[in-house]
Amino acid sequence: MIPTLEWTPEGVRFIDQTKLPLDEIYVTATSYQDVATIIRDMIVRGAPAIGVSAAMGIALGVDRSSATTLSQLTAEVEEMSKVLAATRPTAVNLFWAIDRMNEKYKELLTTPGVTIPEIKAALITEAQAMYDADIEACKQMGAHGATLLPEEGTVLTHCNAGALATCGYGTALGVIRAAVERGHKIDVLADETRPYLQGARLTAWELMQDNIPTTVLCDNMAGTLMRQGRIQAVIVGADRIAANGDVANKVGTYSVAVLAKEHGIPFYVAAPWSTIDLATAHGDQIPIEQRSPVEVTHSNGKQMTPHGVGIENPAFDVTPAKYVTAIITERGVLQAPYKVSMKEMLDAESAV
Numbered sequence: 278m279i280p281t282l283e284w285t286p287e288g289v290r291f292i293d294q295t296k297l298p299l300d301e302i303y304v305t306a307t308s309y310q311d312v313a314t315i316i317r318d319m320i321v322r323g324a325p326a327i328g329v330s331a332a333m334g335i336a337l338g339v340d341r342s343s344a345t346t347l348s349q350l351t352a353e354v355e356e357m358s359k360v361l362a363a364t365r366p367t368a369v370n371l372f373w374a375i376d377r378m379n380e381k382y383k384e385l386l387t388t389p390g391v392t393i394p395e396i397k398a399a400l401i402t403e404a405q406a407m408y409d410a411d412i413e414a415c416k417q418m419g420a421h422g423a424t425l426l427p428e429e430g431t432v433l434t435h436c437n438a439g440a441l442a443t444c445g446y447g448t449a450l451g452v453i454r455a456a457v458e459r460g461h462k463i464d465v466l467a468d469e470t471r472p473y474l475q476g477a478r479l480t481a482w483e484l485m486q487d488n489i490p491t492t493v494l495c496d497n498m499a500g501t502l503m504r505q506g507r508i509q510a511v512i513v514g515a516d517r518i519a520a521n522g523d524v525a526n527k528v529g530t531y532s533v534a535v536l537a538k539e540h541g542i543p544f545y546v547a548a549p550w551s552t553i554d555l556a557t558a559h560g561d562q563i564p565i566e567q568r569s570p571v572e573v574t575h576s577n578g579k580q581m582t583p584h585g586v587g588i589e590n591p592a593f594d595v596t597p598a599k600y601v602t603a604i605i606t607e608r609g610v611l612q613a614p615y616k617v618s619m620k621e622m623l624d625a626e627s628a629v
């Protein structure tokens with residue numbers, strides 16, 4: 278499995294996604310500040326992966342702390358949480374993971390006589406459990422979603438919602454992997470995903486490792502291929518799903534979803550439950566990260582646009598729920614109306 282990130286005795290080790298596909302280089306964070314920089318600079322990216330990275334960042338920060346009292350340690354955990362939360366605003370998994378680590382920390386503080394070494398060990402165990410659960414969730418999404426994909430046909434994806442965007446296996450690409458493992462003959466079309474090229478660089482690279490036939494296309498070609506009947510399904514990941522089923526994902530997803538509806542092609546979203554933000558009523562409330570204009574003006578270090586031209590670079594867009602055929606989660610497949618199906622799924626689980 279592709280080692281997106283892992284806890285090591287030296288620190289948290291990441292494959293440097295800015296260098297793929299040409300160079301497979303690893304970097305090791307030895308402080309929580311390193312982890313924050315690694316998330317902000319997109320050395321690690323993808324909603325589930327940045328969530329678990331932040332959890333490991335807190336575990337690392339606590340592990341390396343020289344605090345001698347619990348009140349010192351508490352102040353440090355607050356600072357770590359603030360720094361990690363300020364890295365990227367859209368993927369809710371980041372905040373979910375930081376909250377979960379803080380809850381665990383508070384729970385540990387209530388244990389009579391708890392020592393700092395015990396807290397250090399317990400937080401590493403918690404981050405590692407989140408890592409393992411993320412891979413398991415991807416496998417579950419695969420099991421639930423595989424039958425939705427054609428027995429034979431071409432599936433379009435946008436951005437990278439694969440092993441590299443998670444702790445392994447992937448969400449959207451996990452569903453594709455699961456379908457292939459079950460004997461479906463699937464060709465993947467990977468949108469290049471301007472400006473950061475997650476599709477051209479990362480999706481293509483990781484699917485080729487698995488020998489899944491993959492073709493890269495420029496983002497503006499999808500409509501033509503759909504009109505020619507060359508795409509049977511679309512599947513993408515998500516950075517945040519609002520309570521009504523509106524989906525924030527990599528910019529360009531919205532255009533693909535509208536095109537899919539126009540051509541009668543199913544449009545699936547695969548995401549773990551930690552991507553669902555029930556506190557956000559609808560997609561317009563989701564904060565959209567604006568990234569540096571340089572990502573648009575420059576390609577491979579070379580300026581492509583005239584000096585001084587205005588630049589837009591929102592990293593994500595929102596696809597209204599009406600374009601989403603189904604949302605595949607580790608708990609099962611949600612269908613519209615999403616507010617109702619999300620509640621039913623949670624209620625059914627708590628009744629067991």
Ligand code: MRU
Pocket residue numbers: 322323324325368435436437438439442443447448449475513514515516526527528592
């Ligand atoms: O800016 P990125 O590369 O972090 O954006 C990633 C995406 O938009 C993914 O599609 C999303 O996080 C789902 S990953 C399983």
